[in-house]
Amino acid sequence: MWIGAGLFALYVPGVTPLPRTGLLGGIELAIGIAIAVVALAPWRRSEGLEQADRWLAALPIGFVIWQYATNKTGLLPLPFFPAPESVLEVFTDDWAKLAESALASLVLLIPGYAIGAALGFSLGVAIGWSRAVHYWAHPILRFVGPLPATAWLPIAFFCFPSTRSASTFLIALASGFPVAVLTSSGVASVARAYYDIARNLGADPRFLVRKVAVPAALPSVFVGLFMGLGASFVVLVTAEMIGVKAGLGFYLQWAQGWAAYANIYAALIVMAFLFSGLIGLLFAVRDRVLAWQKGIVRW
Amino acid sequence: MVSATLDNETRPGLSVQISRVSHAYRTGAEPVDVIDNVTFGVDPGEFVALLGPSGCGKSTLLRLVAGLDQPSEGKVGTDMVRVTGPDPARLLVFQDPTLFPWRTVRQNIALGLEARGVAGDHRAATDEALALVGLEAFADALPHELSGGMAQRAALARVLINHPRLLLLDEPFGKLDALTRMTLQGELLRLWQQGGFTTMLVTHDVEEALLLAQRVIVFGPRPASVVFEAEVDLPYPRHRDDPGFIALRRDILIALGHGEEL
Numbered sequence: 001m002w003i004g005a006g007l008f009a010l011y012v013p014g015v016t017p018l019p020r021t022g023l024l025g026g027i028e029l030a031i032g033i034a035i036a037v038v039a040l041a042p043w044r045r046s047e048g049l050e051q052a053d054r055w056l057a058a059l060p061i062g063f064v065i066w067q068y069a070t071n072k073t074g075l076l077p078l079p080f081f082p083a084p085e086s087v088l089e090v091f092t093d094d095w096a097k098l099a100e101s102a103l104a105s106l107v108l109l110i111p112g113y114a115i116g117a118a119l120g121f122s123l124g125v126a127i128g129w130s131r132a133v134h135y136w137a138h139p140i141l142r143f144v145g146p147l148p149a150t151a152w153l154p155i156a157f158f159c160f161p162s163t164r165s166a167s168t169f170l171i172a173l174a175s176g177f178p179v180a181v182l183t184s185s186g187v188a189s190v191a192r193a194y195y196d197i198a199r200n201l202g203a204d205p206r207f208l209v210r211k212v213a214v215p216a217a218l219p220s221v222f223v224g225l226f227m228g229l230g231a232s233f234v235v236l237v238t239a240e241m242i243g244v245k246a247g248l249g250f251y252l253q254w255a256q257g258w259a260a261y262a263n264i265y266a267a268l269i270v271m272a273f274l275f276s277g278l279i280g281l282l283f284a285v286r287d288r289v290l291a292w293q294k295g296i297v298r299w
Numbered sequence: 300m301v302s303a304t305l306d307n308e309t310r311p312g313l314s315v316q317i318s319r320v321s322h323a324y325r326t327g328a329e330p331v332d333v334i335d336n337v338t339f340g341v342d343p344g345e346f347v348a349l350l351g352p353s354g355c356g357k358s359t360l361l362r363l364v365a366g367l368d369q370p371s372e373g374k375v376g377t378d379m380v381r382v383t384g385p386d387p388a389r390l391l392v393f394q395d396p397t398l399f400p401w402r403t404v405r406q407n408i409a410l411g412l413e414a415r416g417v418a419g420d421h422r423a424a425t426d427e428a429l430a431l432v433g434l435e436a437f438a439d440a441l442p443h444e445l446s447g448g449m450a451q452r453a454a455l456a457r458v459l460i461n462h463p464r465l466l467l468l469d470e471p472f473g474k475l476d477a478l479t480r481m482t483l484q485g486e487l488l489r490l491w492q493q494g495g496f497t498t499m500l501v502t503h504d505v506e507e508a509l510l511l512a513q514r515v516i517v518f519g520p521r522p523a524s525v526v527f528e529a530e531v532d533l534p535y536p537r538h539r540d541d542p543g544f545i546a547l548r549r550d551i552l553i554a555l556g557h558g559e560e561l
């Protein structure tokens with residue numbers, strides 16, 4: 001399949017000659033040969049390869065269709081639908097800027113998310129544990145929480161000295177809210193029997209919070225962390241498109257200004273890898289931390 | 300060897316004083332009377348079984364003795380000292396083992412030592428407690444990997460490692476199959492005979508009470524009050540076909556209102 005796609009890329013003439021057609025075809029040929037070698041290798045049958053066999057077959061077909069519909073025939077209009085070799089060209093020629101943007105996005109996202117997760121977790125534990133904190137904080141959280149963090153953009157950009165700190169604040173807000181809500185409900189719904197047992201064995205309130213309430217609430221906390229991560233992506237990209245002069249969101253905005261749609265697709269692909277990678281990372285952390293849970297949902 | 304530390308403990312079992320205790324739950328709109336003017340005592344090292352219809356207030360009584368709740372009226376004391384809160388000298392084992400699912404069996408058993416900040420690693424102590432209940436092979440298992448009987452053994456070890464002077468058991472074998480229950484009854488008897496602690500066992504099983512306890516106290520329907528009390532003056536190990544056993548079972552069933560079924 002891959003070899004066929006490579007030959008298609010190389011030898012079927014396009015409407016206009018594009019510089020990276022040769023590279024795309026070459027890569028497809030190389031993947032095809034690599035798969036053939038691994039598949040035919042008698043010494044080691046790869047489980048993963050067998051699992052993914054239908055995807056491996058479908059992908060080159062997709063590339064062929066994509067090429068066919070764009071540069072080979074011109075069915076889809078430019079500039080909105082660039083050929084795959086044009087997107088590839090962005091990676092080969094503009095990779096430095098893409099990498100820099102991805103890094104800038106990470107540098108903006110991670111502190112905001114970490115602050116939001118930490119504060120949301122602490123607030124959630126306090127609300128779930130203490131009636132007094134619950135009384136005062138819960139109504140505020142219920143009233144203000146549903147506001148999307150992006151709705152605070154105008155106020156945040158005005159209140160904070162830099163767009164960067166404003167964005168960090170918004171990302172923290174967006175990720176902190178679900179973490180706080182789910183942590184507090186997790187802590188509040190810990191079975192009384194756990195507390196009874198620990199109290200009976202001589203535990204003080206500190207122990208009850210740290211060694212009973214928090215571990216019992218962790219599954220719920222992780223649900224909050226996942227929701228917070230998703231919300232933080234939204235805020236990150238929005239903030240970068242509106243105010244911050246760096247990052248993948250800014251790159252998208254900039255590419256749109258030049259009608260450089262190949263760059264937009266390239267940036268979207270990088271973003272997809274980055275964000276799904278982060279979610280995968282959080283899943284890995286959760287699987288470790290919650291390894292004690294029976295029948296845990298795998299990603 | 301197994302009983303080494305328990306025998307070495309010089310502290311005897313606690314005596315229990317329950318004096319004109321009444322209790323009502325005030326969670327709903329109207330208070331629910333659960334215990335009505337109950338008075339009885341337990342001697343140091345004695346094994347007493349508490350019987351009564353379901354929902355009559357037996358668990359509540361044990362919670363009061365454990366100090367997890369305070370009675371609405373009357374006094375609960377151990378060794379003539381009023382119970383004002385929980386204390387690791389009086390430990391309660393619930394019907395559900397309620398092991399902490401995020402801790403291994405060993406970590407569950409070490410819970411009390413950890414909670415009280417007992418210094419050092421708890422390896423030797425937990426090893427001993429595991430051996431006491433025959434769970435050595437499952438030290439590093441997680442609770443969801445245990446059978447019901449094993450989980451209840453772990454719950455027992457989690458309590459025994461703290462050398463309680465009063466063991467409060469709330470239908471601890473109620474959910475187990477008959478064979479596991481018999482095994483665990485035998486083990487409990489052995490632990491009590493070796494340990495010297497006082498035991499109060501709540502059960503709905505008349506035979507279990509007569510196999511294990513030196514005295515049986517029967518409560519009436521809610522709110523609980525004592526309707527019958529009997530010494531079980533039979534040597535261990537007890538036999539279900541012993542005439543004394545049969546006579547006592549009959550008296551207790553009559554006290555529980557099941558006389559006509561005999």
Ligand SMILES: Nc1ncnc2c1ncn2[C@@H]1O[C@H](COP(=O)(O)OP(=O)(O)O)[C@@H](O)[C@H]1O
Pocket residue numbers: 324325326327331333351352353354355356357358359360521
């Ligand atoms: N925390 C509570 N709040 C309100 N009512 C309760 C509570 N715990 C138990 N009860 C009620 O008290 C009564 C006695 O309960 P319990 O002591 O568990 O009975 P038993 O152990 O004899 O079956 C029951 O009617 C039960 O519904």
Ligand SMILES: [Mg+2]
Pocket residue numbers: 354357358359469
């Ligand atoms: Mg009960």
